[in-house]
Each structure stands twice: as structure tokens, then as C-alpha cells.
Amino acid sequence: xxxxxxxxxxxxxxxxxxxxxxxxxxxxxxxxxxxxxxxxxxxxxxxxxxxxxxxxxxxxxxxxxxxxxxxxxxxxxxxxxxxxxxxxxxxxxxxxxxxxxxxxxxxxxxxxx
Amino acid sequence: xxxxxxxxxxxxxxxxxxxxxxxxxxxxxxxxxxxxxxxxxxxxxxxxxxxxxxxxxxxxxxxxxxxxxxxxxxxxxxxxxxxxxxxxxxxxxxxxxxxxxxxxxxxxxxxxx
Numbered sequence: 001x002x003x004x005x006x007x008x009x010x011x012x013x014x015x016x017x018x019x020x021x022x023x024x025x026x027x028x029x030x031x032x033x034x035x036x037x038x039x040x041x042x043x044x045x046x047x048x049x050x051x052x053x054x055x056x057x058x059x060x061x062x063x064x065x066x067x068x069x070x071x072x073x074x075x076x077x078x079x080x081x082x083x084x085x086x087x088x089x090x091x092x093x094x095x096x097x098x099x100x101x102x103x104x105x106x107x108x109x110x111x112x113x
Numbered sequence: 114x115x116x117x118x119x120x121x122x123x124x125x126x127x128x129x130x131x132x133x134x135x136x137x138x139x140x141x142x143x144x145x146x147x148x149x150x151x152x153x154x155x156x157x158x159x160x161x162x163x164x165x166x167x168x169x170x171x172x173x174x175x176x177x178x179x180x181x182x183x184x185x186x187x188x189x190x191x192x193x194x195x196x197x198x199x200x201x202x203x204x205x206x207x208x209x210x211x212x213x214x215x216x217x218x219x220x221x222x223x224x225x226x
Contacts, residue, residue, distance in 0.1 A: 032212050034214050036217075041219075041222070042219055042220065043119075043203055043205075043217035043218050043219045043220050044157075044203070044205075044217040045217070046214050046215075046216065049212075049214050051212040090156065090157070094212075094214075100159070100162075101159075103156045103157040104156055105155055105156040106156055
């Protein structure tokens with residue numbers, strides 16, 4: 001069975017600082033990987049996705065993520081965080097078929113001035 | 114472009130009352146449809162998914178049921194709500210194969226009194 005671990009439940013960074021959110025997955029085959037962002041009281045918005053090919057994936061809002069098969073990781077990064085990036089971030093792993101997707105428990109990002 | 118609508122946005126119901134949450138998708142045909150429940154610190158729990166009209170799969174035994182009366186309509190129901198049914202309910206859609214991401218509605222906050 002597939003699984004996702006987001007080891008950091010809560011992260012605080014200063015505005016303008018760099019950001020890295022960690023995600024580790026467990027899946028027997030080549031995974032489909034996603035990062036989503038959720039603002040309070042809202043649904044989830046897709047930031048980026050990885051299926052195959054280039055292991056560095058660019059997404060919206062200046063985010064990128066790198067797939068590292070040897071480490072079973074798919075960490076999300078942003079070089080300079082803005083106050084509007086404060087939200088909860090979810091990593092997810094999917095398989096084929098009807099697209100069963102397993103979500104991590106999320107990392108809540110706080111941005112301080 | 115595709116859009117997804119969920120309503121109501123918030124709902125307060127007494128224990129033992131019935132429930133009906135509706136989700137509709139526009140701009141796509143034959144989508145896969147999903148109902149999730151989100152609890153704080155626990156990520157997203159898949160409740161039901163549907164790959165076509167009248168086809169419903171349940172992931173977790175519970176007090177809830179789902180129906181898909183039309184191609185782009187997905188309904189979450191209960192005959193008698195429990196306190197434990199409180200939570201944030203999200204509808205999502207996707208199309209095609211497992212490498213396609215899911216897209217979420219804005220959710221319904223359900224409070225049971």
C-alpha cells in the first residue's frame with residue numbers, strides 16, 4: 001500500500017527566507033506525486049505534479065519540487081517566501097487505476113515579518 | 114475551463130437529522146468524482162469515489178452514503194447524523210488515467226450539535 005509522510009506538522013519562516021517542506025513516500029512502482037496548498041476554509045489547489053522525466057518540477061506561485069527516487073522523497077521548495085504563502089501544504093502520492101491518491105497529514109506554514 | 118461547485122459552504126445540523134451535500138462539475142465529461150473528509154492533523158480521508166453514473170465505491174464503513182444521479186453530480190448523504198460526522202467535506206474530480214491530478218471544491222464545513 002502506498003503512504004506519504006510529512007514529518008513537519010508546523011514550520012515558521014521569515015518573509016523573504018527560503019523554504020523547504022519535506023515529503024517521503026512509499027510506493028512499489030514509479031509514483032505519481034503531487035503537492036497541494038490549502039488556505040483556511042478553502043479547498044486544495046494543485047501546486048505541481050511529477051509523473052516522469054525531469055526530476056525537478058516547476059509549479060505555480062514560484063514553487064518547485066525535486067523527485068529523488070533513492071531517498072523516496074519529493075520535497076517542495078521556494079527560494080523566497082511571501083506572507084501570502086502562509087497556508088497548509090499537502091504532499092500526495094497516486095497510483096494508476098481510478099487514481100487512488102494518498103495524502104500526507106499536511107504541513108502548516110507560518111510566515112513572520 | 115472546468116469548475117467544481119460544492120454547497121452549502123457551511124452547515125449546522127442537530128444529531129439525528131438527515132444530510133445532503135451536493136457537488137457538481139462543469140466543463141468536462143465522465144469525470145472521476147471523490148468525497149473526502151478532512152480532520153485537523155489527519156490529512157484527507159477518502160470516503161467515496163465514482164468512475165461513472167450509478168457507480169459508487171466506499172472506502173470506509175460509516176454512517177454516510179453517496180450517489181451519482183448524473184454524470185457530473187455527486188451527492189453525499191446521511192439518514193441520521195452522528196456527532197462524529199462533524200468535519201470539513203471536500204469534493205474532487207479528475208479525468209483519465211492515474212497520472213492526472215484531482216481538483217477540489219471549496220468544501221463544506223459541517224457542524225453537528
